[in-house]
Amino acid sequence: MRWIEAWTKIQTLFIPGVAGLREVVQGTRTTHPSDQLQCPQDFPLLLPSLILHSVSYDRTLEEIKWKLHEGQAHNALNELCQVLQSRAYMLKFKDSFL
Structure with missing residues (x-):
């Protein structure tokens, strides 16, 4: 999880608008307490090719x-x-x- 945290910090540094989008995406995924992200493969990376039209960068x-x-x-x-x-x-x- 340290690598994922480092990735989110660097991504937020270069693409500031991704922080709000990440909150929205994680908010929709964690509607139930049992559905919280426990596995790294379930974490949304929000790569630039995926957020092309959602966030300006x-x-x-x-x-x-x-x-x-x-x-x-x-x-x-x-x-x-x-x-x-x-x-x-x-x-x-x-x-x-x-």
Whole structure:
């Protein structure tokens, strides 16, 4: 639960409007005392992609996320290219010398 508390603090720092939305979401979930959040997987993270239309926030977060995904895609493609090149080299070597 410490990680979740740290996440909520950081999220509230960058997206201040999420605090009110979190109270609404948790208020609807805890209508009965027995339904309180006990498991971490039941905690609503309220990621920016989910709260896009509910809360206003700085759009540079979306740009940062896009750049991160673009970088990850380039890394994945580069790794795939290296694997294919090494595999092609191995096949050519086997054809030539074995």
